[in-house]
Amino acid sequence: MKRELKVLWRFFRIRLEEEMVYRLNFLLLLSSFVIHDLFGPVLTIVVYQVSKGFPGWSFWEALVLQASAIIVEELWFFFGSRVLFELERAIASGKFDFYLARPLSPLFLLFSSSCFPYGLFTLFVGIFILGYALPNLPITLISLLFYLLFLGSGFLFLLSLTILFSSISVFVVRNRPLRNAMFMLILYGKYPTNIFPKVFRIIFTFILPISLIAYFPAKAVLGKLFGVSSLIPFSISVLFFVISLLSWKVAIKRYSSAGG
Numbered sequence: 001m002k003r004e005l006k007v008l009w010r011f012f013r014i015r016l017e018e019e020m021v022y023r024l025n026f027l028l029l030l031s032s033f034v035i036h037d038l039f040g041p042v043l044t045i046v047v048y049q050v051s052k053g054f055p056g057w058s059f060w061e062a063l064v065l066q067a068s069a070i071i072v073e074e075l076w077f078f079f080g081s082r083v084l085f086e087l088e089r090a091i092a093s094g095k096f097d098f099y100l101a102r103p104l105s106p107l108f109l110l111f112s113s114s115c116f117p118y119g120l121f122t123l124f125v126g127i128f129i130l131g132y133a134l135p136n137l138p139i140t141l142i143s144l145l146f147y148l149l150f151l152g153s154g155f156l157f158l159l160s161l162t163i164l165f166s167s168i169s170v171f172v173v174r175n176r177p178l179r180n181a182m183f184m185l186i187l188y189g190k191y192p193t194n195i196f197p198k199v200f201r202i203i204f205t206f207i208l209p210i211s212l213i214a215y216f217p218a219k220a221v222l223g224k225l226f227g228v229s230s231l232i233p234f235s236i237s238v239l240f241f242v243i244s245l246l247s248w249k250v251a252i253k254r255y256s257s258a259g260g
Helices: 002-019 023-050 059-079 083-093 096-101 106-113 118-136 141-172 176-189 198-207 215-221 228-253
Strands: none
Touching: 002 023, 002 106, 023 059, 023 118, 059 118, 059 141, 059 176, 059 215, 083 096, 083 106, 083 141, 083 176, 096 106, 106 141, 141 176, 141 215, 141 228, 198 228
């Protein structure tokens, strides 16, 4: 683990140095990502000023929902948002063979080398909004612990989905539709699951659990998840992760290099 952390830190420094070669470009991009993250909370403020907002959600609860979505998305933005893009380039150029030849896990190397520093900075947007909203709600230590658990589950789900799509990419190489699908799912995951029709609520909870991105973390910190049944979504995220790893192993075994 120590070696892996050193490798991740080295790749992070390399990526950050690359991005900061052009300081103005770095600041402009960072500003654009911050504005993107603020769009949801600002829209929430507007919605609650002109209407009753999301059914069953107060204004402060809706802000917690948006903050949770930002935190989970930005964690993924740092660790996984460029993985599919980098994998496509690596396979097409033959560079992916070098990942397989190195003594570390090719999946770990792929994620580490694809880290995107902006996500680590914009993560604080979500933390700031969360810190602004939580004091206005009755939060307990237990609910905070459950919140961290479900935030981790949401992040684990996005990593799992990235690995699953990466497994498919090994065969199809060109993966732009998969990247578009990834961002679309994250977009849907920012909204309360209860606003969707029943069939979509089932899909987004048990089959493709994008409700782990924001809905369940927000419910957890608000103390609205009870009993053993509240751990079902967490269990699904773990199962999803196991399935994605198995799919990756199958893909790697069937991978043929650029030279055939």
